Amino acid sequence: MAYKIALAALADPTRRAVFERLREGPMGVGEIAAELPVSRPAVSQHLKVLKDAGLVADEARGTARIYRIHADGLRELRDWLDGFWDDALANFKAHAERDAEGDEQ
Amino acid sequence: MAYKIALAALADPTRRAVFERLREGPMGVGEIAAELPVSRPAVSQHLKVLKDAGLVADEARGTARIYRIHADGLRELRDWLDGFWDDALANFKAHAERDAEGDEQ
DNA sequence: GCTTACGGTAAGTTATGGCTTACAAAATAG
DNA sequence: CTATTTTGTAAGCCATAACTTACCGTAAGC
Numbered sequence: 098m099a100y101k102i103a104l105a106a107l108a109d110p111t112r113r114a115v116f117e118r119l120r121e122g123p124m125g126v127g128e129i130a131a132e133l134p135v136s137r138p139a140v141s142q143h144l145k146v147l148k149d150a151g152l153v154a155d156e157a158r159g160t161a162r163i164y165r166i167h168a169d170g171l172r173e174l175r176d177w178l179d180g181f182w183d184d185a186l187a188n189f190k191a192h193a194e195r196d197a198e199g200d201e202q
Numbered sequence: 203m204a205y206k207i208a209l210a211a212l213a214d215p216t217r218r219a220v221f222e223r224l225r226e227g228p229m230g231v232g233e234i235a236a237e238l239p240v241s242r243p244a245v246s247q248h249l250k251v252l253k254d255a256g257l258v259a260d261e262a263r264g265t266a267r268i269y270r271i272h273a274d275g276l277r278e279l280r281d282w283l284d285g286f287w288d289d290a291l292a293n294f295k296a297h298a299e300r301d302a303e304g305d306e307q
Numbered sequence: 308g309c310t311t312a313c314g315g316t317a318a319g320t321t322a323t324g325g326c327t328t329a330c331a332a333a334a335t336a337g
Numbered sequence: 338c339t340a341t342t343t344t345g346t347a348a349g350c351c352a353t354a355a356c357t358t359a360c361c362g363t364a365a366g367c
Binding site for chain 1: 324327328329335
């Protein structure tokens with residue numbers, strides 16, 4: 098069910114840039130915003146969405162708030178995608194076999 | 203690069219419903235729209251987006267046009283997601299080790 | 308030939324959401 | 338205790354995009 102929220106969260110380019118920034122490791126909000134073409138509040142709003150999607154986790158560190166990539170949201174997205182992957186392969190196989198049958202007739 | 207388009211395509215609930223409808227197998231536009239709460243032109247527009255994302259493929263069948271799930275878009279999305287998955291695990295592991303170090307001091 | 312069925316496209320409307328500026332809250336420094 | 342740093346939140350603006358109705362093209366059937 099949460100894969101829907103994760104998909105919506107990762108669809109926005111800026112939000113995806115925030116997410117990819119955390120690939121380098123955990124860091125604070127200002128640090129993320131420093132190399133992005135949007136304001137710090139915008140980054141804060143994006144992080145809220147990513148957190149609700151289970152894609153990032155945060156931790157208080159003094160007055161700062163350190164964000165890092167969280168695996169839960171990624172797992173839900175991966176599981177949903179794998180289901181489609183299997184269906185797509187089965188679908189392709191069935192389609193190929195149906196075509197082969199048609200050729201024989 | 204195309205995973206971005208695939209993400210944006212699958213973010214919309216209605217478009218995802220169209221896509222999931224094709225899980226049952228290839229079918230025409232009207233057949234898809236029949237059990238969805240939107241008009242047939244809306245479905246047609248969604249299918250165009252899904253096709254541009256490499257998520258579906260179409261085939262002329264008389265006056266009808268049969269759509270089916272296409273594996274290419276799914277593969278790009280899966281590959282991108284797997285990269286994040288690996289990084290997230292490494293990130294988690296490094297974080298856990300750093301915490302353990304901190305406890306020993 | 309004309310009609311019917313099926314689908315793509317155009318134009319216009321409306322709602323969603325991403326961005327900015329301004330402000331408030333909380334923890335550290337001095 | 339005051340000032341500074343860091344972040345979250347509110348209000349408002351504006352662009353995007355999802356949907357509808359209306360129309361056009363195309364293939365089959367009588």
